[in-house]
Amino acid sequence: MAVRIRLRRIGRKNAPQYRIVVADSRSPRDGKFLEIIGQYVPRQGETAVNLKADRANYWLDKGAQPSDTVRSLLRKAGVMKARHEAKVGAKRAASAVKVAE
Secondary structure: OOEEEEEEEOOOOHHHHEEEEEEEOOOOOOOOEEEEEEEOOHHHHHHHHOOOOOHHHHHHHHEEEEHHHHHHHHHHHHHHHHHHHHHHHHHHHHHHHHHHH
């Protein structure tokens, strides 16, 4: 099962709101999903993204692929930068241990 992190539209006409959900890639946009990990309200401005970063990291670690829009929202929320810094830090620590041996 290919898992995607994507947007699911809610809200009324001309006032879009989106839930950030983890879903099977074969399910329709507003269909069945596994978990809600956040919300995106584009008309709010600065506080547009409300996200559970720990759950997003969990699903990304499990191999879920974010859609292009969700990837940009994760980047704005700082999730992608934190993941990158953790990966680089672990790599540096591993090379330091290797050099010490």
